Amino acid sequence: MPELPEVETVVRSLRPHVVGQKVRAVYLSGLPLRMARKLDEKELRRTCVGATISAVRRRGKYILIDFDSGRGVLVHLGMTGRLTAVDDRLERAKHTHVVWTLPRKRELRFVDPRRFGWVQAAAKIDELPEVVGLGPDPLTELDEETLAALLDRSRAPIKSFLLDQRRLAGLGNIYVSEALFRARIHPGTEARRARKRTGVLVDAIRETLELAIVNCGTSFRDFVDGVGESGRNAMALLVYGREGEPCKSCGGPIRRTVDAGRSTFFCSRCQRR
DNA sequence: AAAACACCCTGCCTGC
DNA sequence: TGCAGGCAGGGTGTTT
Numbered sequence: 001m002p003e004l005p006e007v008e009t010v011v012r013s014l015r016p017h018v019v020g021q022k023v024r025a026v027y028l029s030g031l032p033l034r035m036a037r038k039l040d041e042k043e044l045r046r047t048c049v050g051a052t053i054s055a056v057r058r059r060g061k062y063i064l065i066d067f068d069s070g071r072g073v074l075v076h077l078g079m080t081g082r083l084t085a086v087d088d089r090l091e092r093a094k095h096t097h098v099v100w101t102l103p104r105k106r107e108l109r110f111v112d113p114r115r116f117g118w119v120q121a122a123a124k125i126d127e128l129p130e131v132v133g134l135g136p137d138p139l140t141e142l143d144e145e146t147l148a149a150l151l152d153r154s155r156a157p158i159k160s161f162l163l164d165q166r167r168l169a170g171l172g173n174i175y176v177s178e179a180l181f182r183a184r185i186h187p188g189t190e191a192r193r194a195r196k197r198t199g200v201l202v203d204a205i206r207e208t209l210e211l212a213i214v215n216c217g218t219s220f221r222d223f224v225d226g227v228g229e230s231g232r233n234a235m236a237l238l239v240y241g242r243e244g245e246p247c248k249s250c251g252g253p254i255r256r257t258v259d260a261g262r263s264t265f266f267c268s269r270c271q272r273r
Numbered sequence: 274a275a276a277a278c279a280c281c282c283t284g285c286c287t288g289c
Numbered sequence: 290t291g292c293a294g295g296c297a298g299g300g301t302g303t304t305t
Contacts, residue, residue: 003298035281035301061299078299080283095283114282116299130300156276165300173298220298221285240298260277261296 002077004061004138004170005212006223006231010083011058013216014226017085018065018108019056023048027099034078034118039098047071047121048100060134060169064125072125078116080222084109113222134169138205142168148198151191158194159187159264162205171205174218174240177265179208181239186271187257187264211236239265 002010026048032038051067058064063075063083075083082093088107092099098110098119110119122128135150136142150167162168162176171179180187182204185194194201217223217231220241224230234241238248243256247267257264 006298032281034299037281076299078282079297081299112282113284114297114299116282118300154275160276175298218298223298261279263297 002061002081002217002223003172003175003212004058005175005209005215005233006217007058007061007063007077007170008213009217009225009231010077011056011063011226013229014063014083014085014108015056017106017226018053018102020052020054021102021106022050022052023067023100023102025049025101027101029095029097031097031115033097033112033115034076037118039119040121044073044098044119044121047073047123059126059131060137060165061172062131062134064131066125071121071123074118074120074122074125074128074130075110076118076130078112078114078118080114081110081112081117082222082224084111084224084226084228086228133166135165135167136169138168138170139209142202142205144198144202147202148195151195151198154191156191157187157259158185158189158191160260161191168205170209173262173264174237175205175208175212177240178238179205181266181271182208184270184272186268186273187266189273239267241265 026045028039028041051069053065054068055066065073085106085108088105093111095113096109096111100108154161159176162171183201185197212233215231215233215236218233219230239254242254245254247254250269252267252269254265255268
């Protein structure tokens with residue numbers, strides 16, 4: 001489900017409810033998550049129980065929870081993950097995999113029906129391979145020069161290029177379609193051939209993500225923020241999910257193609273090969 | 274080395 | 290009303 005704007009929305013809405021709070025206990029469902037891997041229960045308890053949350057950060061699509069001990073917890077929402085701070089009297093949803101018990105009858109809960117998400121505690125979460133391998137953050141670390149150098153080195157279609165988290169961290173299937181439409185670049189264009197449009201692409205990516213953050217993310221079905229609220233960005237989407245509907249720029253029909261099992265939406269008039 | 278593919282899961286929607 | 294099939298915004302490991 002969640003891409004950079006959704007993860008940013010979760011982080012922002014979660015902060016006031018969890019930062020400064022001391023974790024009393026941790027519950028785990030025991031079921032395996034991403035890639036059928038089991039969570040490291042001992043490490044999670046060692047890190048969290050009795051420790052106070054000092055910060056909640058985002059890196060790409062990962063949520064990083066820091067504790068006063070210096071240790072931390074990495075959370076990835078996968079496709080259907082939710083991380084919410086709620087009253088403990090609220091019934092636990094089906095597929096609740098991790099619960100952190102907080103003071104004043106509150107709980108931080110990780111719920112993930114498809115179990116594509118991930119939760120991991122470590123002494124230094126910034127040094128976990130998942131985090132170290134991430135490319136620059138499109139909102140804070142991306143400049144034209146960096147992207148131009150990356151584009152030069154790749155013959156992959158620009159769509160799969162932008163989806164690769166090692167190059168840029170945070171774009172997913174929705175916002176790639178949106179950003180490419182804004183930049184008027186056809187999704188099948190070879191990355192290196194989009195080089196001349198680097199500046200336009202950087203701006204398009206930023207505008208796309210910033211608008212989605214202002215709207216608190218795109219909620220089709222699953223996505224909610226840190227307190228259970230849906231986002232409003234679905235109505236602001238220009239191409240994603242709009243197959244057959246008129247292009248907001250030229251009026252022509254929005255087209256959809258499928259590659260590697262993933263939909264791509266674009267306007268064949270506005271986005272020429 | 275880079276790109277394409279299968280796979281990890283459940284839920285929801287469509288069509289019969 | 291039931292059931293099969295297809296589809297979904299994630300990442301990873303393996304093959305080509």
